[in-house]
Amino acid sequence: MTAVSGIRDWVRLGATDNVLIALRALEPGTVLTDGLSALEPIPAGHKVASQAIPKGACVFKYGQIIGTAFEDIPAGGHVHVHNLGMGDHSRDYAFASDARALVPVDAPRRFEGYHRPSGRVGTRNYIGILTSVNCSGSVARFIAEEVAGRAVLDAFPNVDGIVPIAHGSGCGMAGKGEGYETLFRTLAGYARNPNFGAILMLGLGCEVMQVPDLVGRAALKDEARFRYMTIQGEGGTAATIRRGLDIIRELASEADKAVRRPAPARHLVLGMQCGGSDGYSGITANPALGHASDLLVRNGGTSILSETSEIYGAEHLLTRRAVDEPTGRKLIDLIDWWEDYTARNFGEMDNNPSPGNKRGGLTTILEKSLGAVAKGGTAPLAGVYRYAEPIDQPGFVFMDSPGYDPCSVTGQVASGANLIAFTTGRGSVSGYMPVPGIKIASNSDLWRRMEPDMDINCGDILEGVEIEAKGREIFETILRVASGEKTKSEVQGFGAVEFVPWQIGAVM
Amino acid sequence: MTAVSGIRDWVRLGATDNVLIALRALEPGTVLTDGLSALEPIPAGHKVASQAIPKGACVFKYGQIIGTAFEDIPAGGHVHVHNLGMGDHSRDYAFASDARALVPVDAPRRFEGYHRPSGRVGTRNYIGILTSVNCSGSVARFIAEEVAGRAVLDAFPNVDGIVPIAHGSGCGMAGKGEGYETLFRTLAGYARNPNFGAILMLGLGCEVMQVPDLVGRAALKDEARFRYMTIQGEGGTAATIRRGLDIIRELASEADKAVRRPAPARHLVLGMQCGGSDGYSGITANPALGHASDLLVRNGGTSILSETSEIYGAEHLLTRRAVDEPTGRKLIDLIDWWEDYTARNFGEMDNNPSPGNKRGGLTTILEKSLGAVAKGGTAPLAGVYRYAEPIDQPGFVFMDSPGYDPCSVTGQVASGANLIAFTTGRGSVSGYMPVPGIKIASNSDLWRRMEPDMDINCGDILEGVEIEAKGREIFETILRVASGEKTKSEVQGFGAVEFVPWQIGAVM
């Protein structure tokens, strides 16, 4: 960990924890609390027992079991690989044993959003040009440039802008199977996202991912706010741009009718992410976001945890939090799928602490994955979804995805997320139009170096700010951003290249 | 096939062919040549025997064996599934038996190009901002927009423009293995491409595809024309844009020193493609491009055939054209790799003629794949390369790639292509900065519908123009475009989203 000024000595990450995390190197004799001193040197980031832990007892961090003491550990002792190991919990997929519903708030908070005919509420009001295939991506951009060049949107003040959505796939792929279905769900989900006030879907014409199939299988949006065409059908680039301009004028006129009106927080669907994590992510930004997630759930909203490859090893803790066994089993099925997916691609699921992780104080695979899971707070796991599958229920849910940030966010937006909260330790500078992304720094060094890119600093947790207070700050920011306040990445114009559908299967 | 006006009755696709292709439905008794009449109804696109073919004899189309007659076929008879099948040739990987060197031209043609310190010659003089990962793609675009907004390049008239190269990968992937190596070669190859007069390589900082690794493994470009940095290293978006602007000014000043000077045609490296093919592609545009490829090879240049999934079934004809057995074996190794790649991704290599293909007149897998191979003319196969591998020898070569157009072109450009020739029947409207792409229409309907997108019409082959004449027209266009004449897709500004590296392996 890099140096942080004004740092305090330790942090406790869960109310029921029997270890504290040292925030600086502690000398033997350092007083930690009344009656508790470090018995031996504790390196920064490492664990110190806050009470005597008998041999065979569980060690708790984040309020979760991270392993079992294999010898008696005195209060003030160093807890690490020499006295802590994985117990029998690692392969025990208990279901729903640990699902404790959060208490709903008495008066749910509200935000100002765009109420859509689907019943969903947008936090932005963009017009999207969705492309079925890479081969229509340039023309989608040409239409958007023409709209900008002619200042078409000046006449429609309620429209936030026009977003061409280009990507690298859509052809050279099998016309059925999981790769096809995944892209199909992603494109359909973007069309449905309530942050798009209107959609023009644009294809080339001869691609595998046929626009008529996308349009035909399900209603993507109400008729007045949805159009589609192909470049080959229109007779080439110039004709398509001309027609596109006319269509955008019509769509903008429809989208412009939307105005922000009060909406209860249950209409918020928050995609949670971490990227460019560092040693602080798991003890500052992620737990703080977890607390914000709990607040959102208590307000009736939805928060989405994803990044399956990064929670690997902690899945049986999530199954315990599942509302019922079928929900927990869905998660285990995903893990099994991932083991096969990586194996047949000559990779492996391996989240075991590396030598560097261990030097930094992470002892077990559980502890490492819990640093990512900490974003998910303590709410019961209400649902498990495939990548880009429509999320149709409130509460804390899991959506399958790679850990790769743009790919994971793309799936969450397709699933219906209307806000993203993104923790980072090294500094990520991406954005995800049409959905605003709140960047949460895990340490104050990053905050100082990259403040124009960061919305919230969680580094001050190391200087004494309570995780719960920071969670409330994040939740308040979520409400303001949902109501229209721009994030740093929106101000800077990010989001034109970050649409990255999960490409599964052979490119043919 | 759609209706084409002014059509003639038939075309012969190879001088040694014993079949002609009917260009319209022929009635029995239709006189084809002196002494040759159709004996029975021949549907449009189908084959008619131009001489008696005894049972057991080979049937030739494109000057290549497409199968064996399994009964005696009289001159004027319909040749199709009822009398033509695959012989023993299908699994017989003979090597080099059919490699007949083309006669070099006496006086090689020249073009006007940018001579680079590497010894290679560019056909354009762009500045590229290459990105290691999706997460630096937006900032690369911001730098380019800042350069445009300040009209920085106005002071550098010899620079063609600035090209930000964004993509969807670079992280969430294994840090070794074929997926990593493929992306590495692609990025390194773009940096080296002679159509870039200068390169700024931009990373985020924490990604798997590390900029220091890309820069460290091999010299990508001479020092004066190459720079790199990361967003995290610079301290965020705004700082990176400021420094990027300074760097682009320096690079532009270097790149501006380049001027077009005469270069022999051996410096041309032509990537050949087909996309959005139709029933005419294999009898007009592809054979005409094949003739242009032969002319380029006779002038000492390089032409690249790719799209491995589309030549499947005809590989043993290419091994016969290989200059030696090791070259031919490399192609067979690629085919074996593809069979595994598709199988472990639950797909299959299957290029057998579909019912629709058969109705259109294609009888065997050989015949179908030869429609794509026809682009490769008749020159010996001088080399076989992996995707994005540097091509280091002249002549007709093969580079492995999917058939998916943007992905295949991306590999060819990374391998060193400084021109693309792209045949299409349905109409493709893509472009591939920094490399110009010549669009070649297979039929006159397409030409009329999408002339602003098409550079050459091969539909007039159906009206009597000789394939060889059309091949010469393509070759002359190649020389003019190489010397600076803009293609239709360049005039329209295509190329901002078509960088699609072949993504192999699990997204993690």
Ligand SMILES: [Ca+2]
């Ligand atoms: Ca991530």
Ligand SMILES: [Ca+2]
């Ligand atoms: Ca398993």
Ligand SMILES: [Ca+2]
């Ligand atoms: Ca093709």
Ligand SMILES: [Ca+2]
């Ligand atoms: Ca193709």
Ligand SMILES: [Ca+2]
């Ligand atoms: Ca084989």
